Amino acid sequence: MELLAAVSRGLIDLAQVTRVGTFRLPYPPGLQLALDRVVLAGLTRSRPVPGGIPELLSWSREKSPAEWWPLELPDGFLSADARLLHSDSKEITRTCAELASWGPDGVLEQEAVALLAELAEACGTVERFTACRDFLIQQPVILQYNPVKFLSPAVAHTWKLVQELYGAVPDRFQVDGRVYRCSGCSLLARPLAKNASWCEGGCRSSERVLESTHQPEQSRLLPLALRLFLALPGRTEQAVRSGLPARPRLLPRGLGLLELSSTDGTTCVLQVQARQEPVLAALQAAETAAGLAVPFHVVTPHDLAADPGYREAFEGSLPDSSQIRLLSADEFTTPRHATRTACERNDDA
Ligand SMILES: [Zn+2]
Numbered sequence: 001m002e003l004l005a006a007v008s009r010g011l012i013d014l015a016q017v018t019r020v021g022t023f024r025l026p027y028p029p030g031l032q033l034a035l036d037r038v039v040l041a042g043l044t045r046s047r048p049v050p051g052g053i054p055e056l057l058s059w060s061r062e063k064s065p066a067e068w069w070p071l072e073l074p075d076g077f078l079s080a081d082a083r084l085l086h087s088d089s090k091e092i093t094r095t096c097a098e099l100a101s102w103g104p105d106g107v108l109e110q111e112a113v114a115l116l117a118e119l120a121e122a123c124g125t126v127e128r129f130t131a132c133r134d135f136l137i138q139q140p141v142i143l144q145y146n147p148v149k150f151l152s153p154a155v156a157h158t159w160k161l162v163q164e165l166y167g168a169v170p171d172r173f174q175v176d177g178r179v180y181r182c183s184g185c186s187l188l189a190r191p192l193a194k195n196a197s198w199c200e201g202g203c204r205s206s207e208r209v210l211e212s213t214h215q216p217e218q219s220r221l222l223p224l225a226l227r228l229f230l231a232l233p234g235r236t237e238q239a240v241r242s243g244l245p246a247r248p249r250l251l252p253r254g255l256g257l258l259e260l261s262s263t264d265g266t267t268c269v270l271q272v273q274a275r276q277e278p279v280l281a282a283l284q285a286a287e288t289a290a291g292l293a294v295p296f297h298v299v300t301p302h303d304l305a306a307d308p309g310y311r312e313a314f315e316g317s318l319p320d321s322s323q324i325r326l327l328s329a330d331e332f333t334t335p336r337h338a339t340r341t342a343c344e345r346n347d348d349a
Pocket of ligand 1: 186199208
């Protein structure tokens, strides 16, 4: 698993440096090193191994790691159709991002946590941090920076605190001089051949609507880590927050936790997550729960929770003593007993 995570980190390094038409050897050293380790491990076990980085990339697009990985992977460790790279867009998948964040050498989610911690410090108060965090969730990809809008009195203070988190859109996301955003997940998107399209958030193609600008130099976007680990679950989090009878309190810890108090004085903490891989989600949830003295609920978008096997894999990977509950956003906010609050309600969900 550690080596698979290292390969995933290498693929992300490659994605960060690749500019269409300008790529030059050598490959990122982390990727080359991880490949060398894969080859050595495979050869000592007489298993097929990728002949080089181009073959590693094509295997990562075409096959699940369960099919090609030359080392043992625990049964059901990744979802059955997992890929490290998207088969058509060739972009990294959420599986790859989650693997890259796994373990003590994890990088991507950790980068999001570090950026949010710096922002919280710059904000000084939880109220200001909440406003900034909400801004990032709502605007992970700004198609067209509009100074009039961002410097208006209502937004200027927030923009001043968050603007340095935004960077230019990498060349490879420019297609025929346009940059695209998916209106479903608000993340980057791209049209593909044969009327197909891709978006970072993995929206269903029937629900994906692409917006675009023909002035890519005006576009700004958050780093990949914040797009995938903050903004993507953040959309569901904002819907959950507005559907609760009482306003939860944001705990500026990690990616952000929500604390809810019941009418009887009991408290619970929840985090909205949109992780593709239930086993990795459970391992992360167990780590978060270990630092809490109150019950912890993981809330996911409805589509994920409804995925066959997702709940079973999540629950099966929690430590025995864990009291973590996995709920879909709908389950969490739908009143079962109108007189009770969300914390109590979910004790018998
Ligand atoms: Zn989308």
